Amino acid sequence: xxxxxxxxxxxxxxxxxxxxxxxxxxxxxxxxxxxxxxxxxxxxxxxxxxxxxxxxxxxxxxxxxxxxxxxxxxxxxxxxxxxxxxxxxxxxxxxxxxxxxxxxxxxxxxxxxxxxxxxxxxxxxxxxxxxxxxxxxxxxxxxxxxxxxxxxxxxxxxxxxxxxxxxxxxxxxxxxxxxxxxxxxxxxxxxxxxxxxxxxxxxxxxxxxxxxxxxxxxxxxxxxxxxxxxxxxxxxxxxxx
Numbered sequence: 475x476x477x478x479x480x481x482x483x484x485x486x487x488x489x490x491x492x493x494x495x496x497x498x499x500x501x502x503x504x505x506x507x508x509x510x511x512x513x514x515x516x517x518x519x520x521x522x523x524x525x526x527x528x529x530x531x532x533x534x535x536x537x538x539x540x541x542x543x544x545x546x547x548x549x550x551x552x553x554x555x556x557x558x559x560x561x562x563x564x565x566x567x568x569x570x571x572x573x574x575x576x577x578x579x580x581x582x583x584x585x586x587x588x589x590x591x592x593x594x595x596x597x598x599x600x601x602x603x604x605x606x607x608x609x610x611x612x613x614x615x616x617x618x619x620x621x622x623x624x625x626x627x628x629x630x631x632x633x634x635x636x637x638x639x640x641x642x643x644x645x646x647x648x649x650x651x652x653x654x655x656x657x658x659x660x661x662x663x664x665x666x667x668x669x670x671x672x673x674x675x676x677x678x679x680x681x682x683x684x685x686x687x688x689x690x691x692x693x694x695x696x697x698x699x700x701x702x703x704x705x706x707x708x709x710x711x712x713x714x715x
Contacts, residue, residue, distance in 0.1 A: 524572040525599045528606035535567035540711040541656070543575070546703045547668055550638075550661035551711065552622050559611035559655040562624050562632060566655060567710070569634060574599070575708035579695050581682045583670040583703075588643065590625060591705060592635030595692040603634045610651035617643040620662050621654040638665055668703045 524530035535556050543550040556563040569575060574594060582590040594600040609630045617623055617639050625635040629651065638658060646652040658665065675681040682702075686694050695702055 521596075521599075522572045524568070525574060525594075525596075526602050528603055531568035531572050533564070533568055533571070535563045539567070540659075541566070541570050541708055542711050543661075543708050544706040545580075545664060545668070546706065548661060548664040550664050551659055552656040553659045554622075554656040558615050559653040561608050561611050562653055562655040565608050565624070565632065565634075566636070570708045570710055573707070574603070574634065575705050577692065577707075578705045579692065579699075579702045580668050580704065581684075581687060581695060581699070581702060582637075582675050583668050583672070583681075584640075584674055585670050586641055588637040588639050589665060589668050589670075590635060590637040592625065592633075593687050593691070594634070597688065597691045600634070600688070600691075606633060608632050611653040611655075613647050613651060613653045615654040617646045617652055617654055620658040620665075622656040622658065623652050623654045626650055626652065640666070669701045671701060672699055 535554070537556050539554050541552045541554060543552065554563055554566060575591075577595040578591050578593065580589045580591045581593065594603070607630060610626075610632070615621060619639055619641055621639045623637055623639070623646075624632040625637055626632050672681040673679040676683040682695060682699055
């Protein structure tokens with residue numbers, strides 16, 4: 475009984491952190507190992523205006539489409555289905571289309587749970603999107619292995635942070651409107667290889683402090699957590715037949 479109670483406490487702690495500090499910021503300063511610097515893409519000089527003004531990125535997404543995440547460990551393909559979570563899918567579609575997920579770190583990776591990302595390498599971009607919260611979607615799918623879901627800081631607070639489930643985390647529906655909007659259809663082995671050595675974030679673990687990521691951005695991550703893996707870029711591949 476004691477073991478089951480302890481496990482429940484650990485799970486609750488992970489969920490609490492999943493729901494905290496998710497709408498802040500990040501910076502860009504390529505200070506990492508030479509190999510990793512060469513394999514990650516910096517935010518381009520010609521910034522899409524929508525990156526700093528979320529009101530310019532409100533297109534309706536297709537009913538279904540694929541997104542390829544080019545990561546520092548290989549490619550991951552996500553099949554996105556608008557009927558699962560319309561508001562979340564529209565947000566993800568627009569973020570990918572404007573190039574938001576470029577040089578974005580998997581800064582919180584917990585084996586037996588999930589891999590989370592979503593801070594822009596530019597703090598001004600993350601700050602702008604932190605105020606662009608979207609309403610919750612009904613939960614129509616379970617957070618099973620490979621499902622892709624926005625993180626949140628309470629009701630109606632989704633912005634840019636998303637996570638990919640490593641295992642069956644269906645219990646998350648008891649802790650908030652964690653509505654999956656897509657599923658990894660290729661490259662889950664790549665996700666399994668994403669660096670997880672830092673584990674949970676500060677103060678519960680050795681991983682990055684989200685508040686510092688907000689203030690100092692990717693320079694903090696590269697200096698203090700050089701082994702993190704990144705999304706080099708995310709692109710819309712095509713709509714399935």
